[in-house]
Amino acid sequence: xxxxxxxxxxxxxxxxxxxxxxxxxxxxxxxxxxxxxxxxxxxxxxxxxxxxxxxxxxxxxxxxxxxxxxxxxxxxxxxxxxxxxxxxxxxxxxxxxxxxxxxxxxxxxxxxxxxxxxxxxxxxxxxxxxxxxxxxxxxxxxxxxxxxxxxxxxxxxxxxxxxxxxxxxxxxxxxxxxxxxxxxxxxxxxxxxxxxxxxxxxxxxxxxxxxxxxxxxxxxxxxxxxxxxxxxxxxxxxxxxxxxxxxxxxxxxxxxxxxxxxxxxxxxxxxxxxxxxxxxxxxxxxxxxxxxxxxxxxxxxxxxxxxxxxxxxxxxxxxxxxxxxxxxxxxxxxxxxxxxxxxxxxxxxxxxxxxxxxxxxxxxxxxxxxx
Amino acid sequence: xxxxxxxxxxxxxxxxxxxxxxxxxxxxxxxxxxxxxxxxxxxxxxxxxxxxxxxxxxxxxxxxxxxxxxxxxxxxxxxxxxxxxxxxxxxxxxxxxxxxxxxxxxxxxxxxxxxxxxxxxxxxxxxxxxxxxxxxxxxxxxxxxxxxxxxxxxxxxxxxxxxxxxxxxxxxxxxxxxxxxxxxxxxxxxxxxxxxxxxxxxxxxxxxxxxxxxxxxxxxxxxxxxxxxxxxxxxxxxxxxxxxxxxxxxxxxxxxxxxxxxxxxxxxxxxxxxxxxxxxxxxxxxxxxxxxxxxxxxxxxxxxxxxxxxxxxxxxxxxxxxxxxxxxxxxxxxxxxxxxxxxxxxxxxxxxxxxxxxxxx
Numbered sequence: 001x002x003x004x005x006x007x008x009x010x011x012x013x014x015x016x017x018x019x020x021x022x023x024x025x026x027x028x029x030x031x032x033x034x035x036x037x038x039x040x041x042x043x044x045x046x047x048x049x050x051x052x053x054x055x056x057x058x059x060x061x062x063x064x065x066x067x068x069x070x071x072x073x074x075x076x077x078x079x080x081x082x083x084x085x086x087x088x089x090x091x092x093x094x095x096x097x098x099x100x101x102x103x104x105x106x107x108x109x110x111x112x113x114x115x116x117x118x119x120x121x122x123x124x125x126x127x128x129x130x131x132x133x134x135x136x137x138x139x140x141x142x143x144x145x146x147x148x149x150x151x152x153x154x155x156x157x158x159x160x161x162x163x164x165x166x167x168x169x170x171x172x173x174x175x176x177x178x179x180x181x182x183x184x185x186x187x188x189x190x191x192x193x194x195x196x197x198x199x200x201x202x203x204x205x206x207x208x209x210x211x212x213x214x215x216x217x218x219x220x221x222x223x224x225x226x227x228x229x230x231x232x233x234x235x236x237x238x239x240x241x242x243x244x245x246x247x248x249x250x251x252x253x254x255x256x257x258x259x260x261x262x263x264x265x266x267x268x269x270x271x272x273x274x275x276x277x278x279x280x281x282x283x284x285x286x287x288x289x290x291x292x293x294x295x296x297x298x299x300x301x302x303x304x305x306x307x308x309x310x311x312x313x314x315x316x317x318x319x320x321x322x323x324x325x326x327x328x329x330x331x332x333x334x335x336x337x338x339x340x341x342x343x344x345x346x347x348x349x350x351x352x353x354x355x356x357x358x359x360x361x362x363x364x365x366x367x368x369x370x371x
Numbered sequence: 372x373x374x375x376x377x378x379x380x381x382x383x384x385x386x387x388x389x390x391x392x393x394x395x396x397x398x399x400x401x402x403x404x405x406x407x408x409x410x411x412x413x414x415x416x417x418x419x420x421x422x423x424x425x426x427x428x429x430x431x432x433x434x435x436x437x438x439x440x441x442x443x444x445x446x447x448x449x450x451x452x453x454x455x456x457x458x459x460x461x462x463x464x465x466x467x468x469x470x471x472x473x474x475x476x477x478x479x480x481x482x483x484x485x486x487x488x489x490x491x492x493x494x495x496x497x498x499x500x501x502x503x504x505x506x507x508x509x510x511x512x513x514x515x516x517x518x519x520x521x522x523x524x525x526x527x528x529x530x531x532x533x534x535x536x537x538x539x540x541x542x543x544x545x546x547x548x549x550x551x552x553x554x555x556x557x558x559x560x561x562x563x564x565x566x567x568x569x570x571x572x573x574x575x576x577x578x579x580x581x582x583x584x585x586x587x588x589x590x591x592x593x594x595x596x597x598x599x600x601x602x603x604x605x606x607x608x609x610x611x612x613x614x615x616x617x618x619x620x621x622x623x624x625x626x627x628x629x630x631x632x633x634x635x636x637x638x639x640x641x642x643x644x645x646x647x648x649x650x651x652x653x654x655x656x657x658x659x660x661x662x663x664x665x666x667x668x669x670x671x672x673x674x675x676x677x678x679x680x681x682x683x684x685x686x687x688x689x690x691x692x693x694x695x696x697x698x699x700x701x702x703x704x705x706x707x708x709x710x711x712x713x714x715x716x717x718x719x720x721x722x723x724x725x726x727x728x729x730x731x732x
Contacts, residue, residue, distance in 0.1 A: 366481075366482070
């Protein structure tokens with residue numbers, strides 16, 4: 001059964017996987033995992049088991065997994081935490097220009113605290129440049145995959161540059177996790193943000209992977225849980241849901257890569273019309289994400305017309321009021337036109353892809369003709 | 372769907388009538404994050420959420436469409452430049468003309484819709500003269516004045532389901548019966564992009580202060596001001612004139628001359644306007660016949676003014692309206708809307724007025 005037919009917004013939230021939901025529901029009553037009595041110990045055992053399973057999925061040691069409320073908190077802790085522990089006299093922060101709002105807004109906040117932010121641009125296919133000078137920066141940050149276009153980013157050269165300059169590196173792997181292999185220790189990152197609901201886990205669960213050598217200042221103070229890096233009662237159910245969803249996503253990674261790539265190829269083919277530019281055609285990208293820009297069209301009209309076919313898609317990221325805002329990613333790419341992101345995942349079926357492939361040419365034509 | 376009670380009930384009635392309805396909220400503010408600062412104004416996040424709740428209750432799709440750029444260019448910039456020219460614009464009318472029934476309507480038609488439905492109090496009829504715009508049944512709430520700027524093509528795609536509601540109170544009751552949480556939400560009265568209602572403060576901020584002279588009809592300087600845009604024709608209070616008039620009677624703002632940075636004041640009888648005219652004309656439907664020879668009409672010169680008998684003629688490019696009795700408080704930049712009974716014939720933006728000759732002493 002498919003409860004979310006024609007859903008092409010997995011990049012926003014990948015719906016909760018059935019096995020993750022079951023694992024969370026069958027937990028039964030739980031005590032506080034920090035309590036010392038036996039009921040607390042049972043909860044703690046479940047929490048730590050989940051942490052170990054998540055760690056195993058992302059090439060991290062369990063103590064390196066700091067469980068949080070989601071991706072936004074992970075990015076905030078990674079960036080602000082590294083900044084607050086920076087070496088004396090280092091005030092520069094180097095960031096890719098096409099980061100998620102959680103990063104962009106955290107950097108803006110850091111600027112008000114005295115940071116000088118240097119952004120590194122990207123190619124028209126949204127691949128961030130690699131000629132990055134980290135000099136005496138306090139820290140650097142880049143994504144593993146861009147959250148709007150799905151194009152993979154040059155983490156390796158950035159990590160090499162960071163290593164050479166001895167600059168801590170934060171990597172936002174939220175969009176990439178579960179769709180391409182993500183390995184924390186092998187990546188050379190100091191911190192890495194991940195979130196459960198992008199892989200079919202629950203909303204409200206995420207983690208910052210923090211290397212044991214990292215100097216990180218906590219943002220939340222209280223009971224001193226999780227190495228003192230994140231106080232607050234551990235969320236056992238969230239952690240278990242995250243672990244199960246992530247394991248399932250990784251178990252079917254290769255098979256999903258083939259399945260979703262085939263759908264993506266058909267969608268790109270259907271979208272190829274005058275005035276349409278497909279982002280990252282020659283770049284490496286997430287298998288299930290198709291991003292395009294349509295000249296002379298209105299962004300709202302594109303998603304509106306797709307909605308008319310019961311197809312759920314987005315133009316990029318949304319804000320609280322539901323207003324489509326101009327994408328800073330598309331702007332950094334130096335490309336014109338209205339963006340459309342079609343992102344697939346575990347729930348996407350062949351029928352979904354058929355419906356989209358059938359509707360897309362007409363939708364693009366009509367959106368281009370509309371004022 | 373503004374998030375107010377009128378558009379909520381209008382949407383509900385359109386759904387009841389069996390149409391394929393989609394709710395659209397217009398984001399007009401340049402700062403979509405703006406939160407409500409009081410019970411007034413609109414287009415805040417809270418309004419957007421109120422509208423969304425209604426759409427959910429009606430089980431219709433709901434979208435927020437961003438027209439903030441067009442709103443800035445066609446309404447706010449126009450508002451400021453009109454004030455800078457010494458005129459008093461009506462931004463709600465401009466918004467209806469350029470945003471709701473042009474930008475939104477164009478997009479809606481392009482996307483395959485037949486009509487734009489709003490909660491305005493006015494009636495569109497297919498009458499003896501083709502498409503006609505009429506006053507609403509509830510004369511106290513009638514909004515035909517701010518819709519008079521719509522042309523025949525625009526009116527063909529308009530539907531105002533509240534046209535025949537006897538009173539606004541009944542609309543609120545209907546909203547309550549339908550379970551809409553916003554049923555008792557206060558009306559918005561102010562200009563939406565000036566939520567604190569301080570128009571003069573807003574204009575000072577945007578246009579800057581430009582001190583100048585207050586002069587009488589003979590050109591004699593009788594005082595000073597911080598900026599002509601702070602004054603409205605007909606205004607009596609706050610003139611800060613040092614010495615009394617020779618006749619001892621109160622003086623009123625008669626005219627604004629922004630280029631000379633002058634505010635002209637004079638006695639009340641000089642406020643009486645015998646003729647209003649302008650070239651920015653639109654017809655709410657077919658162009659009425661017999662205008663060259665003149666038509667007996669009623670003219671309304673402000674959103675809440677009473678209509679008065681007048682004679683309208685088209686003289687060259689100019690629509691010239693001569694009221695039977697002198698009109699008071701006429702501000703150029705506002706629309707003079709002409710009516711035949713309840714029917715709106717059209718409107719003209721007043722660029723020019725003729726006054727009662729000053730009484731000879």
